[in-house]
Amino acid sequence: MTFLLHPALRCPIEAAPFKLDGPSLICSHGHRFDIARQGYVNFLGPNDKRSRDPGDSKKMVSARAAFLGANFYRPLADACLDITRKYCSQIARDAITLMDAGCGDGYFIHHVQENLSNDLRKRMSLVGFDISKWAMQKSARRCKATWFVGSNRNIPMIDKSVDLLFDMFGFPDYASFSKLLAPHGRLVRVTPGNSHLIQLRQIIYSKIKDKSERKPYPETLRAVSEKHITYEVVLRSKDIHNLLLMTPHMFRSTSEHRQRALNQDQLTVTIDVMLEELIPTAAR
């Protein structure tokens, strides 16, 4: 697989431009990064890693791919697609960069790419990264985009180079997102609402905690739209298994409680998310 070199990609060490050199990327200062056989580059240095294998494990990534592959989040992917189409229709420029920060197994990018018209697809550069190399191995096999292993804290792209920035259930870094967004750019966030997976949480916990207040956004970003997406899906036992595996931080519980959830043959759960669009504020 070849690596798709986005023109705004910069060396994470000192922001020099890259060129392709056989099986690696080399920056103008001579730093070299190998291109993995699946077609992504790993930009995480030893100092960026808090563990030897950061981010989602191979098992978690497989569970996520299986869960998303069953299309339980398809309406969310469609909402991303709608936003992308609308954005493209409002922007006259030929080249538009869409980035998914913390893209996991690449499900959302793939959905957007597959469903855009040919004309839009030609205008669009897709970029996805995740801190998990296992996630990147899956993503890079899915479709053609600029894929790399990296973290929100240090996204190796030129300032103001991203038009559409997706943060799907991620851990946002607003300072770096604000720098990255083009002046006319959009940050699109999908976050769980109060009733998200509530039926499953009721089985797992004896008491459901009230969601704490949402933190306000920094002054560099302003929400321009906000909508709730709510629907129900029917999960089978294997789907519940995948869901528990892919979001362990969400379901910290005893093994007895988890088993109670896994024993359900079938469970109807609410998907309840908030979809927000934010723009960079003028004063920057």
Ligand SMILES: [Zn+2]
């Ligand atoms: Zn360099």
